[in-house]
Amino acid sequence: MLSEENLKKVEKLKPRFQTTQALTLPVLWMIQQQHGWISSEAMLYVAQLLNVPVSHVYGVVTFYTMYNQKPVGKYHLQVCTNVSCMLNGGEELRDHVCERLGVKLGETTSDSRFTVTEVECLGSCGTAPMMQVNDDYFENISLEQVDELLEKLS
Amino acid sequence: MQMVGQTSPSVSSVHVVCHNIEIKMIEFEKIILTEIPNLHKIDIYEQYGGYTALRKALGMTPDAVIDEVKKSNLRGRGGACFPAGLKWSFMPKQSAKPKYLCANGDESEPGTFKDRQIFELNPHVFIEGALIEAFAIGAQMVYVYIRGEYKKWIDLLQVAIDDAYEKGYIGQNILGSGFSTDMQVYRGAGAYICGEESSLMNSIEGGRGYPRVKPPFPAQSGMWGCPTTVNNIETISNVPAIMNRGWEWYSKIGAPKHPGPLLYGISGHVNKPAVLELPTGVLLTDLIYDYCGGVKNGKNIKAVIPGGSSTMWLRGEELEGVRMDADSLKIVGTSIGTAGVIVMDEDTDVIKVLTRIAHFYHHESCGQCTPCREGTGWMEKILKRFLAGEGTMQDIDLLLDVANNIEGNTICALGDAAAWPVQSVIKKFRGEFEKRAKKSPTVSQYVKPPHLVETMLNV
Numbered sequence: 148m149l150s151e152e153n154l155k156k157v158e159k160l161k162p163r164f165q166t167t168q169a170l171t172l173p174v175l176w177m178i179q180q181q182h183g184w185i186s187s188e189a190m191l192y193v194a195q196l197l198n199v200p201v202s203h204v205y206g207v208v209t210f211y212t213m214y215n216q217k218p219v220g221k222y223h224l225q226v227c228t229n230v231s232c233m234l235n236g237g238e239e240l241r242d243h244v245c246e247r248l249g250v251k252l253g254e255t256t257s258d259s260r261f262t263v264t265e266v267e268c269l270g271s272c273g274t275a276p277m278m279q280v281n282d283d284y285f286e287n288i289s290l291e292q293v294d295e296l297l298e299k300l301s
Numbered sequence: 302m303q304m305v306g307q308t309s310p311s312v313s314s315v316h317v318v319c320h321n322i323e324i325k326m327i328e329f330e331k332i333i334l335t336e337i338p339n340l341h342k343i344d345i346y347e348q349y350g351g352y353t354a355l356r357k358a359l360g361m362t363p364d365a366v367i368d369e370v371k372k373s374n375l376r377g378r379g380g381a382c383f384p385a386g387l388k389w390s391f392m393p394k395q396s397a398k399p400k401y402l403c404a405n406g407d408e409s410e411p412g413t414f415k416d417r418q419i420f421e422l423n424p425h426v427f428i429e430g431a432l433i434e435a436f437a438i439g440a441q442m443v444y445v446y447i448r449g450e451y452k453k454w455i456d457l458l459q460v461a462i463d464d465a466y467e468k469g470y471i472g473q474n475i476l477g478s479g480f481s482t483d484m485q486v487y488r489g490a491g492a493y494i495c496g497e498e499s500s501l502m503n504s505i506e507g508g509r510g511y512p513r514v515k516p517p518f519p520a521q522s523g524m525w526g527c528p529t530t531v532n533n534i535e536t537i538s539n540v541p542a543i544m545n546r547g548w549e550w551y552s553k554i555g556a557p558k559h560p561g562p563l564l565y566g567i568s569g570h571v572n573k574p575a576v577l578e579l580p581t582g583v584l585l586t587d588l589i590y591d592y593c594g595g596v597k598n599g600k601n602i603k604a605v606i607p608g609g610s611s612t613m614w615l616r617g618e619e620l621e622g623v624r625m626d627a628d629s630l631k632i633v634g635t636s637i638g639t640a641g642v643i644v645m646d647e648d649t650d651v652i653k654v655l656t657r658i659a660h661f662y663h664h665e666s667c668g669q670c671t672p673c674r675e676g677t678g679w680m681e682k683i684l685k686r687f688l689a690g691e692g693t694m695q696d697i698d699l700l701l702d703v704a705n706n707i708e709g710n711t712i713c714a715l716g717d718a719a720a721w722p723v724q725s726v727i728k729k730f731r732g733e734f735e736k737r738a739k740k741s742p743t744v745s746q747y748v749k750p751p752h753l754v755e756t757m758l759n760v
Binding site for chain 2 (some may be wrong): 149151155160163164165166167168170171173176197200203204206207210211212213214228229231232233235266267268269270271272273275279282283284
């Protein structure tokens with residue numbers, strides 16, 4: 148389930164921590180980076196790889212919001228609507244993105260290209276409103292620029 | 302629009318804004334977000350005196366380093382303002398177990414966006430500070446915990462760490478001193494609570510980010526039960542300047558009891574939102590009007606959150622003369638927090654903003670303690686009733702009652718953080734709630750529930 152390269156990384160990380168359990172988060176990141184989400188099979192694999200109970204891995208996956216528990220679209224649009232963004236049009240941005248793509252929050256478009264979620268503060272308060280697309284921040288973004296961006300990505 | 306994630310380590314618009322502002326403060330020398338271009342590169346950093354503080358510290362005894370920081374009166378920048386030197390001195394001198402340093406870059410408090418500037422513009426000042434601290438407390442490993450969303454900044458810091466390894470500043474026998482330490486970045490995965498120090502440690506141990514009951518404090522029992530110190534990224538970034546220039550120089554910057562430069566993040570309804578490095582104790586009104594170009598569309602200010610979403614609000618008319626340091630803000634009934642200032646103009650619906658904050662804390666409660674797990678949800682529900690025009694006069698007191706019963710009754714401070722904004726908004730904007738309350742309440746009279754004993758006696 149993990150690539151050779153990632154397995155090597157895991158071995159390199161092991162001596163840096165007292166337990167293999169500490170590698171739960173990094174390994175889950177590797178899984179998500181390779182497969183886009185964390186399946187039940189993946190959780191079982193991580194548990195065996197690190198010699199920790201599956202219940203532990205499940206507990207971690209369900210605690211942290213960034214681990215996708217179901218497949219997401221190619222582009223995961225994460226719109227911040229916390230205070231500073233809300234004061235600067237974050238909610239309009241959220242509604243605009245949903246309307247344009249014809250999906251509700253948490254849903255994926257039928258062509259599996261886009262998933263839209265609402266997220267909590269991403270530390271971009273000075274450049275609000277903003278949206279994170281996969282790992283990239285798009286800050287100070289206007290509705291027209293969102294349209295352009297979505298056009299480019301579809 | 303910036304495509305931040307796809308560009309090389311460039312200067313973000315936030316910083317450009319900082320540069321365009323004419324700094325009114327006299328004789329203030331920035332030590333973290335300096336004007337030096339390309340300071341994120343190790344060669345440039347060395348050229349401007351980088352890593353000399355580390356050399357100096359390695360030539361001293363660990364106790365002397367701690368003493369220097371203690372005397373400088375550097376206080377934590379994560380919100381609690383705890384004296385950093387004192388925290389370091391809690392670490393046992395002799396320990397059979399390994400010792401650890403955790404640098405807290407979780408930065409999830411709404412209104413806070415300062416540490417990413419350090420990772421982007423001056424990562425080496427943080428690395429150098431962390432190495433000095435590791436030497437002072439005898440830590441064999443530095444874990445740098447950074448929120449999962451900051452992938453770009455994690456990568457930028459990793460480049461800086463790799464460069465520092467290559468130059469022999471991190472690793473075995475650093476600069477021939479005999480002291481060795483390693484540095485490992487740990488990526489979070491989306492949990493506000495992991496900014497709380499004990500949750501952060503549980504997260505690095507690979508578990509759910511649940512806060513631990515204190516005592517024992519991390520210095521006695523931290524990572525895997527070993528002595529550990531947790532400090533904010535910004536706190537650590539202040540250390541090299543203290544070592545280079547001495548505690549006397551540092552302690553004279555800004556407010557005497559809370560000295561040093563501070564990274565203020567100003568956002569909301571201001572013309573030029575920015576992260577600004579200024580001395581502590583700057584007037585809040587100067588920050589808003591002089592440094593950030595005033596309120597959008599020339600409007601008046603209705604309210605200000607002075608230090609991130611968990612701090613108590615100030616009304617627009619209370620701002621005059623308020624200084625931004627721990628003690629001055631305490632006098633006006635709030636706190637400096639992370640110095641993340643959020644400005645709201647006169648047309649802001651404060652109940653709507655408060656509902657958003659309540660939703661945030663409800664979402665982020667880890668669920669360990671009943672008052673917080675249930676109470677944050679109840680508060681959100683009551684506030685949503687007001688937004689829908691269904692709130693009643695009794696709901697105002699009910700809301701306050703729930704907040705009062707969360708405060709102080711939880712393992713960590715998230716409960717307090719959820720309660721404080723609610724308490725302060727009811728106190729300062731009660732009229733707004735009353736205006737919104739339904740004229741004919743659903744419950745016409747408050748009926749006291751019968752006490753169990755009374756009920757039994759009546760039988």
